[in-house]
Amino acid sequence: MGGSLNANHLLFLGQGALWTIGLSAIALIGGGLVGFLIALARVSPNKLVRLTSGAYVQLVQGTPLLVIMFLGFFGLAALGFPMTPLAAAGASLTIYVGAYFGEIWRGCIQSVPRPQWEAAEGLGLSRTQRMLKVILPQAVRIATPPTVGFMVQIIKNTSLASVVGFVELARSGQIINNSLFEPFLIYAIVAVIYFALCFPISLLSRRLERRMGVGRAKLMPT
Template sequence: MSTALNANHLLYLLQGAGWTLGLSLIAFVGGGLLGLVVALLRISPVKLVRIATAGYVQLIQGTPLLVILFMTFFGLPALGVKMSPLAAAGLSLTLYVSAYLGEIWRGSIQSVPRAQWEAAECLALTRTQRMRLVVLPQAIRIATPPTVGFMVQIVKNTSLASVVGFVELARAGQILNNSVFEPFLVYLIIAAIYFSLCFPLSRWSQRLERRVSPAQRPADAVIAQPAALSIT
């Protein structure tokens, strides 16, 4: 590489940004699917299931993501499970995201007015039908703003994947800086790229929050009830 920052260096950083987005997508999809299971188990009628799931959430939330990355990348191979940097980073972020999204979605489900649950019971719907037809459609609307907001944290936390050798944006910047020796300029560009990725998500989350917040007023909850009851 040339020691002067040029277009090829910028292209290299953009390729790293592409891997950052890819890893963020893996973490969000995998963590979202597992997080939905966590959220549903957290409100299970079986007490033992609720306790076990709460323990999982507390364990993941109480452990730094960096430690989870080290345990996945260095610990699993000691048990005979080989992990590539991408697989280790994807698995670690999936576990991390699932704990937080699970709690976000659990809170959203439980914030649906109790009258909605009782009305569904009066219609003789099963628990699965109540969740699918009445509760979850309303919980999704409540959960969307914090979920989008948490996506910003996912994008930023992908930078920790560099510790296991995965070349995303932060790692690409480190490699580039070792070549051109211009840390201020290189990391200024990296910060600008992260900002361009995260700022639209932050603004989108704020707009969604303003749009959803009126629906959480008691009067609107009453208005929403006939719509929920009509899904039969």
């Protein structure tokens, strides 16, 4: 066996954790952009746009992220478009996260009370103005807790980028384990690092949810 766990190994895990954070940021930004467009398309007045975006969401939500990763890495390479692990993982996560954000945010847009839409229309605002000035500012408030909650899913899901050879936290754990063969210790450390990344975000999302509940209760006429 290759000796025991030392500071270099921990440093390597730390580097992996940084890549996990980086990949999560890529997925959050990319998926956020795609998700925003999908959410708008899902409430579009055009039926074809609604159907297409709905089909996208259904297809992606019915497919495991792992298969999307394989498709992006091995699949595209076999077609003659070789991708680097980072590009394949980033693109797959963007597609995946986009579908989920799209669905979450569609719900938020639609949960803005009906009279708000009607009042905006009655004030003679155009559709774009209605969206930007009336609906979206309110939808963003409703969307904050579930969006923060979904960030935990994003961080956990970046672990699947390890299967296409992207060296993030889970993969660096695997690499170290291959030389030391102490799976319990190493994967426990990896799990603890993931927990340290995710748990504060979980707590934040729960607190936001509670505060939202209070805010909404205050808004309700008695």
